[in-house]
Amino acid sequence: MYTFSNKLKTFSFILMILGALGVGYGFMTSHKSLDEVKTMLAEEATGHGGGHGEDASHAVSDSDHAQAEEAHEETSHGEETHAENAHHGDAHAEHVQHQLANRPWSALYVAAFFFMMIALGVLAFYAIQIASQAGWSPVLFRVMEGITAYLLPGALIVMAIAVGSHYLGHDSIFMWMNPDVINPESEHYDKLIDGKSSFLNLPWFIIRGLIFIAGWSAYRHFSRKFSIAQDTAEDQSNFKKSFRISAGFLVFFIYTESMMSWDWIMSVDPHWFSTLFGWYVFASMFVSGITVIALITIYLKSRNFLEFVNENHLHDVAKFMFAFSIFWTYLWFSQFMLIWYSNIPEEVTYFVTRFQDYKLPFLGMVVMNFVFPILMLMNADYKRIPWFVVMSGLVILFGHYIDIFNMIMPATVGDRWFIGIPEISSVLLFAGLFIFVVFTALTKAPLLVKGYPFRKESEEFHY
Amino acid sequence: MEASKVIHAIYTDDDVLMSAVKKVKAERHHIEEIYTPFPVHGLDKAMGLEPTRIAITAFIYGLIGLTVSVLMMNFIMIEDWPQNIGGKPSFSYIENMPAFVPIMFELTVFFAAHLMVITFYLRSRMWPFKNAENPDPRTTDDHFLMEIAIHGNEKELESLLAETGAVEINLVDKAH
Numbered sequence: 351m352y353t354f355s356n357k358l359k360t361f362s363f364i365l366m367i368l369g370a371l372g373v374g375y376g377f378m379t380s381h382k383s384l385d386e387v388k389t390m391l392a393e394e395a396t397g398h399g400g401g402h403g404e405d406a407s408h409a410v411s412d413s414d415h416a417q418a419e420e421a422h423e424e425t426s427h428g429e430e431t432h433a434e435n436a437h438h439g440d441a442h443a444e445h446v447q448h449q450l451a452n453r454p455w456s457a458l459y460v461a462a463f464f465f466m467m468i469a470l471g472v473l474a475f476y477a478i479q480i481a482s483q484a485g486w487s488p489v490l491f492r493v494m495e496g497i498t499a500y501l502l503p504g505a506l507i508v509m510a511i512a513v514g515s516h517y518l519g520h521d522s523i524f525m526w527m528n529p530d531v532i533n534p535e536s537e538h539y540d541k542l543i544d545g546k547s548s549f550l551n552l553p554w555f556i557i558r559g560l561i562f563i564a565g566w567s568a569y570r571h572f573s574r575k576f577s578i579a580q581d582t583a584e585d586q587s588n589f590k591k592s593f594r595i596s597a598g599f600l601v602f603f604i605y606t607e608s609m610m611s612w613d614w615i616m617s618v619d620p621h622w623f624s625t626l627f628g629w630y631v632f633a634s635m636f637v638s639g640i641t642v643i644a645l646i647t648i649y650l651k652s653r654n655f656l657e658f659v660n661e662n663h664l665h666d667v668a669k670f671m672f673a674f675s676i677f678w679t680y681l682w683f684s685q686f687m688l689i690w691y692s693n694i695p696e697e698v699t700y701f702v703t704r705f706q707d708y709k710l711p712f713l714g715m716v717v718m719n720f721v722f723p724i725l726m727l728m729n730a731d732y733k734r735i736p737w738f739v740v741m742s743g744l745v746i747l748f749g750h751y752i753d754i755f756n757m758i759m760p761a762t763v764g765d766r767w768f769i770g771i772p773e774i775s776s777v778l779l780f781a782g783l784f785i786f787v788v789f790t791a792l793t794k795a796p797l798l799v800k801g802y803p804f805r806k807e808s809e810e811f812h813y
Numbered sequence: 814m815e816a817s818k819v820i821h822a823i824y825t826d827d828d829v830l831m832s833a834v835k836k837v838k839a840e841r842h843h844i845e846e847i848y849t850p851f852p853v854h855g856l857d858k859a860m861g862l863e864p865t866r867i868a869i870t871a872f873i874y875g876l877i878g879l880t881v882s883v884l885m886m887n888f889i890m891i892e893d894w895p896q897n898i899g900g901k902p903s904f905s906y907i908e909n910m911p912a913f914v915p916i917m918f919e920l921t922v923f924f925a926a927h928l929m930v931i932t933f934y935l936r937s938r939m940w941p942f943k944n945a946e947n948p949d950p951r952t953t954d955d956h957f958l959m960e961i962a963i964h965g966n967e968k969e970l971e972s973l974l975a976e977t978g979a980v981e982i983n984l985v986d987k988a989h
Contacts, residue, residue: 687911691899728872812855 352655352792358785365782372775376454380772387447388439448520449763454772455522456762459511461776463614464638464754465784466504467631471639472497473570474603474632475670480573480596485807486666489658492797493647495577497639498570499791500784505563507780508614513556523762526550526620543620550617558613562606569599580801589803607632615754618761622700624689630681631757637674637719638750641743643667646788648736655797658809661734666811668733668742675723675746682716704756707765711752718749751777817962819845819987820970821948822979824957827853833959833977834859840973845960848952867936871929878924879917886913948985 382390476494479487512523521528525543530536532544543550573592580588608628616627624630644667650656689697704712726742727733759767799805824830830853837844844860857865890896890913891906898909934940952958959979961970967984974982 683911683914687914690911693900730868 351795352650352789352797354789354793355653358789362782362785362789365778365785367782369775369777369779369782372771373454373458373779376457376772376775380451380454382447382450384440384443384447387443387450391443391446446766448522449766451520452522452762453766454776455511455515455519456758457772457776458779459508459515459523460751460754460758460773461780462504462508462511463758464751464777465500465780466508467635467754468638468642468784469498469501469504470566470607471632471635471637472643473501473566473639474600474607474636475639475643476573477569477596477599477603480592481600483593483804485804486663486811488799488802488804488808489656489663489811490643490647490667491577491799491802492792492795493643493650493656495574495795496788496792497642497646498574500787501570502563502567503783503787504780505559505566509556509559509563512559512614513552516552523758524617524620525761526617527552540620546620550620555613558609562610565599565602565606569595569602573599577799577802578795581796581799583801586803588801604632607635615757618758619700621696624685624697624700626681626685630678630685633674633678633681634750634753637671637678638747640667640670640674641746644671644739645743645747648740650792650797651736658798661736662811663808664736664739665730665733668727668739671739671743671746672723672727672733675719675727678750679716679720682719700760703760703764708756708760708767711767712756715749715752715756718745719753722746722749817987818967819985820961820963820967820974821981821983821985822959822961822974822977823949823951823981823983824959824978825955825980826978827851827957829978830957830959831856831859833974833979836977837959837961837973842961842970842973845962847960848947848949848958850953850955850957853957867929867933870932871925874928874932875921875925877928878921881924882913882917882920885920886916 472494476491476498478484479491479494515521515523516527525531526546528538530538531540532547533539534544572595576588576592576595580586580592611628611631615631616623644664647656647659647664647667651659686701689701692698722745723742726738726745732738755767755769755773822833824833827849830847830849834844834847834856838859838861847856847860849856887906890898890909891904895904898912901908903909938946947953948960949956949958959974961974963970963984971982
């Protein structure tokens, strides 16, 4: 049995407290008055020769100008678009004011989603291992079950932040939640969002979210129950039940994961759509989840638990990290290239904003999520060295945090992004909570699935 | 050319073969070669063969393929007959690069895979019209053959091999 060391427990609490303080600070300082914003803009204009980011979308070449303007209207928050001439200075300042207020909400949401998706990715990985009756992985099942314990609290937090941004904030993350955008009388009326309002409305959003969470948690609950029951069982009936519900869950998962990615991420840009978005988010969550399995396994091993896990198992996990990093790149590029090639204004606006205002995180993430893992983890011997896998894993995790950052932030804070106190604190807060929940769950059951039929095969697994 | 004597020990099971290899290596005999009807997992390590370097060549071939695709697309689409790609007639390689990525990927894989296979065949001394080196046709069916060179220790070897479960032990003159 694993015991949650006091050191790690204290560490997780410190992370949560530091994170909570920083998040609080972020919310307190994000509300600027209109005058403050104007002063800030004026300072930026003189300080940077007037060439700061918010003008970048106007600084495109003539041939693209009309298109960029249109693109800009698409991404603006249903509020006034940026106006080029000075008469609309107030509207622009108000827009920036809203973006500044959106930042702590978005930072919190990105971090909450990131840790939730790790748990969800691991749950899918776990179901695949059982449904495919994999022989190498059963020694890691209890680690996976520990990680998936975070799914229920994590997903509820994501939903709470999404809904809270409507009731407590002023629709800081999802502009379609603002009732004005579907009210034809309002000056913020948006015909396109109105057209989608039979799907994108708050009650239906909440009901869908609860269905997703209920389905995932039900699978998590029963598979864990059968897994523990199998430890002392005399026959294989628990394994068989677990096998059946895993196959069923995978079908449920791939539909709900895809719809979840439209609801919880893609709808921050309610005019934009991509048909492979669900896959793309899936690739990100899968590789992050597998990476966390590797990191926690190595941590437990370094504390002299998991004596039955050896470098052969680590090698296979690292192979998955390598393979799914490439899979992620494939989907990232497929989405990008098709949209870039066809160059349709309503689609391409998504990448125009990212290239203009998010160049460093957008391209930096490709380096961290593709170039780095492909070079680091290609060699078979390196996949068997724990510290090497840890270093690569941390880069991959950071890269996928930036991936989620790039999905949410351009729609909510525009060019007012920075990785500062709100973002780092949000990550610390949820990292602390994640560590606390996961390692508490690990203490609840023995770390080896004793009665699992493939246990012996897994223990003797040899690369 | 000098003719040397070798001993051929024949096995009928890959697990027996594996344990035999370990015993023979433990007695510090040098195994010349083993012929098997299918790849036996871990046999190379048990025999003490050096790790393969084919992966390094594959990496280099991949880089060659990548370079070829970059130069080729630059010549075809930009220099020789400039193309308007995706309604963006920039005629610049770097601005049109996303359109060439699938070709870069495919040629990287193509070069790595094909050249690796060809390298493997040549390194294994297999080329068209080559006569089989296989000493016993049964090793293409269900028998395993271990070949050990003899340096005047034939009796000792024979008893050792018999102990390891060889079903047949033959002394053979091998012409070099």
